[in-house]
Amino acid sequence: MQVGLVHFIALSAVLFSIGMFGALTRRNAIGILMSIELMFNAVNINFVAFAKYIDPINTTGQVFTVFVIVIAAAEATVGLAIVLLIYRNFRDIFVDRINLMKW
């Protein structure tokens, strides 16, 4: 059937869910970061689809997407730096073993 806005939203939702699942369940810190990237991308798809179907003249949605990409980059950078630090200190990047804040 013809693809409308709904399909993009559905795709975005699915992708977001998958990313959420990965964020919640992966043990590897980098895996979590990758899942978070998935979530960001899902959001991007959403923005872009809305930009196309709701406001194609101004493409405001795409501006948001730019910002999201930038922030995602910054976040990935810092995040990976932190992961490196954690690896350096704990010799281990499985987050469920990093429970210093336990009770």
Add this chain to the structure above:
Amino acid sequence: MFEYAFLIPVLPALAFAIIILFTRWNEKLSSGISIGAILIGLCWSIGVLVKMLGNPEPYEAYFKWVVLGDIELQIGVLIDSLTAVMLMVVCIVSSVVQIYSLGYMHDDPRFSRYYSFLSLFSASMLGLVIANNFAMIFIFWELVGLTSYLLIGFFYEKKSASDAGKKAFITTRIGDLGFIVGILILIIYTGTLNYHEVFEMVEHGEIPAGILATAGIFIFCGAVGKSAQFPLHVWLPDAMEGPTPVSALIHAATMVAAGVYLIARSATIFAASADAALVVAIIGSITAFMAASIGLVQNDIKRVLAYSTVSQLGYMVMAIGLGSMTAGIFHLMTHAFFKALLFLGAGSVIHASNTQDIREMGGLGDKMKITATTFIIGSLSLAGIFPLSGFWSKDEIIASTHGHNIIFLIVALAVAFMTAFYMTRLCFMTFFGKPRVQKYYDHAHESPKTMTVPLMILAFLAIFAGWVGIPWLPKGFGSFVYHHHPHHGHADYLLMVISTVVAVSGIVFGYLMYGKGVISAQAMGERFRPIYTLLLNKYYFDEIYDAIIIKPLLAFCRFMWKFDAAVIDGIVNFLGRFSLFLSWAWDAFDRYIVDGIVNGLGYTIWGIGSLIRQAQTGRVQNYAIVIFAGVIVTLVIMMKVL
């Protein structure tokens, strides 16, 4: 004369107080005060007697001492013929003994104390005979008992002496218990204790017969104790542990006579109650016979005399029980004199020869003429030989058995025989024959004048005192001392002959055995070995009492002590342990419950906390999923999708 007669007992009492408090250190002064007091009493008693003879009306004076509701206890004097005679007897014997003691107790370190006791005793005895009511006589009765305990146990360093004192006191106490019961019965039924009033009520038949008999028997119990009747006679032979003058005074003449006096005074009660009188007569006759039989075989000079006393007291009691108060009192008077004489004479013998065992004596008559002569006079009087005092009084007693069961007569005659026999034995073994232990014989000498003069005085009385009762007199003893109606003695010649025959045969038999040695004493002892052993051991009375009464009582006391200790200790220990337990319990409560609550509270909170903090895993993903769940819930609520 009569108004101040109450001083007769008061003066010796004062003497006692003065000696004890002030003159203990001065022996001469102590004895002087004591003898002085009793001599004044003697003179006064003579005066009383003389006045009484002239005017035989009883005199009574008293004042109220204690008033208990309806009952009134009095302190007073009653002077009648009986009192006058008793005062005389007590004073004479007391004075004689106190003079004798000057010589006998010469070396004793407690000389003054001895005289104070003698004074106290005289005071108590005189008070006893002068009393006008049962309560007062009981008070003096107890005082007499006390002083006899003090005097018997005078040589208290010797265990046997202090034991004897205890025994005397306890045994007479048992009798006194009966006496108290009798007094209580009287007071319940008559409301008074005054002699006069009680006897009036008795004569008018106001007391039921059974009660009267019971009262009479209980009052007699007191006499049984004091006068050493069967079965409370056991103290008298042991009481010989005291000094010999004390034996003479107390156990021959006065204290033991108190019992006889009591039942003589209560003659109204016994006259009114034939049952009580019969009991009295039976006990008296049993005592007389039993004691005489024991006296046959004793080897201690004082023991023989002691059993003789018991026997003669039985005689007196029997006579009063058979209705003749006159005979009893008459014999009491004569017996006081010759028995005191015999005891003092024995004291003289003991003092001279340093032994009391007649088996170790012999032939002392050569060395001690006065003692021997007076002693023999006393023995003959006791045996009842005409015309000595004892003959007349004994005859009266035998006469009193007239009209009663023949057993009493037989017993009386048998006792007379035995009395004569053992006294003869005693005399022969002591004064005649060859000395058995030479050194005692060598040492023997006559006693000093202070000791022999009293002997002579008493010998005189032992001969002549009884002559007041000679039946041919128009107004003899019987007209003076009587109950109900004057007792005119009539000469019963047959009786006189029989009694003389009995007495003489006793003497002859004794002479044959111990004087001539014709009949061997050894052989007799061998033939009648079982009886001999029985008599020698005093019918085993002491052993029986010891086993039946004393040992169980001591065992009971020990048991009570143990029980008491166990119970009391048990209670105290229990209380202590219980207090400890209480404090432990409180502490435990405090520790476990109170602290438990406090700690439990903290623990509970900690437990809850430790449950809840499980949520803080430290893992970000756990937090994330929770947040996500929250987001979902929020979405649900916000979007109202469901």
Add this chain to the structure above:
Amino acid sequence: MLSETASIIFYIIAFVTVVSAVLVVTLKNIFHCALFLILCLFSIAGIFILCEADFLAGVQVLIYVGGIAVLMIFAIMLTAGLTNFKVKQHNEQVAMGALAVFCFLLIVLGGVAKTLSVRGGFPTAHTPKIIGSTTHSLGKLLLTDFVLPFELVSVLLLAALIGAVVLAKKDGE
């Protein structure tokens, strides 16, 4: 509405995206995950192109794939996450996570469906085609309407840059 061919292409690309995304989150070997992430990012770039966001597609590939994914691979290498294949890659909340995510999906799709049923479809523009080049409009918007966020984001980038350098610095240097 996309044309038929576009729709088919969309479905294909969507399929690739979803599959690679699933693989990203489930594979044991983290390097493979990274590679599939790259694939996913590429397919998302494709979707961007379908939505006539050409500039964004380029940016996506440049930055996401060329920057971020490469960075991720660097990080993977540096942290030696490859060494152990036997180690579990998913923690214990898999079930819960799946459930939660599933609920979320349901809720969102449900909301979408409700919107559709209530409003009868999303409001769409009259002229669905984007006019002009997106680069031009993006540049214009960024420097006029959205200049403040633009500046802020650049400051943020600077901070992130500095932060990353500081964080990853070895001690003592």
